[in-house]
Amino acid sequence: MEKFIELLAQMNPFDLVQVIFWGLAGAISFYFSIGNARVWTSISIGFFLIFLSQAYSINPWGHYAKLSAFHYIVGTVAIMTITHGFLEYYVFCRTFEISGNKIIVYLSVLGVLAFSGMFLVINPMPGPNIIRNFKMVENAIWVFLCVMNLEIIRKIYVAIKDSDISKGFIAFGIVFVCIFLWRGSDLYLQIFQWDQDWQDIIALMEDETSNIEEFMGRVQLSQLVGRYAGLLSGISVGGAFTYMYKLLK
Numbered sequence: 001m002e003k004f005i006e007l008l009a010q011m012n013p014f015d016l017v018q019v020i021f022w023g024l025a026g027a028i029s030f031y032f033s034i035g036n037a038r039v040w041t042s043i044s045i046g047f048f049l050i051f052l053s054q055a056y057s058i059n060p061w062g063h064y065a066k067l068s069a070f071h072y073i074v075g076t077v078a079i080m081t082i083t084h085g086f087l088e089y090y091v092f093c094r095t096f097e098i099s100g101n102k103i104i105v106y107l108s109v110l111g112v113l114a115f116s117g118m119f120l121v122i123n124p125m126p127g128p129n130i131i132r133n134f135k136m137v138e139n140a141i142w143v144f145l146c147v148m149n150l151e152i153i154r155k156i157y158v159a160i161k162d163s164d165i166s167k168g169f170i171a172f173g174i175v176f177v178c179i180f181l182w183r184g185s186d187l188y189l190q191i192f193q194w195d196q197d198w199q200d201i202i203a204l205m206e207d208e209t210s211n212i213e214e215f216m217g218r219v220q221l222s223q224l225v226g227r228y229a230g231l232l233s234g235i236s237v238g239g240a241f242t243y244m245y246k247l248l249k
Contacts, residue, residue: 019054021234026051028241039092041105042085047237049078049109054234065131066120072134073116076141081109083145086152093159128204132190132197139187146180165247171240178236181229185222194219 029047032040053075091097120126126134150173157169189195194212212219 018231018234021231021238022051022054025234025238025241028238028245032241032245038102038105039089040085041102042081042088044085044241045105045109046078046080046082046085047241049074049081050237053078065126068131069120069126069134070117072131072138073120074113076138077109077112077116079142079145083149083152086149086156090152090156090159093156128197128201132195132201135197136187136190139183139190142183143180143187146176146183149176150180165244168240168244168247171236171243175233175236175240178229178233182226182233185226185229189219189222189226194222 026048029044029051032044053071153169153173153176157166157173160166160169186195190198192215194215199212
């Protein structure tokens, strides 16, 4: 408990608020998956996994390298599950057919996470640069699938625009715009090696240099966009699920 309180005290206020809002969004999405139709299950579980991924920043055991890598795997599984859910919903809108049940979805996600954890266990301990690679791959997948989800959501909206819940998908569109800006700004910094993780790595390497000082304006702008977009993504997803739940009641 003392370690947990110490981590809270050391956290950036924006990061702490973001975790709180993603916690609210995660709780709402998980409740939403239990209390609604099977077609919503993958979407809701994915958003709940994002909360678990974000909560890593207040994890007292976060200094363990393999746990850090697993955190980024959870985030990757989250966006893949969400994308599968929206694809499934679009197919449902066109055919009114849905396969499987909730238990299968839950077990499938747990199976993927368990397999990923086993992959980390049987492989060597990842160093700082390898962990950074995990994070970079996660961000790249997020950015790509955010664009894909925006197009799927647009198609869903067109298919159901005359229904009461169509406005709820506009809310989800706003969520993914915020997430795209959040993850995209982080990926931008990583591509040009302007992220804090890389700065920490080169501080330990005498033969590496950084050009970050030459582009500090871009770095600070990207950090600012990422900070506020991450905060807005948590607020907006909580609002989107609350609004959707109200529309479906």
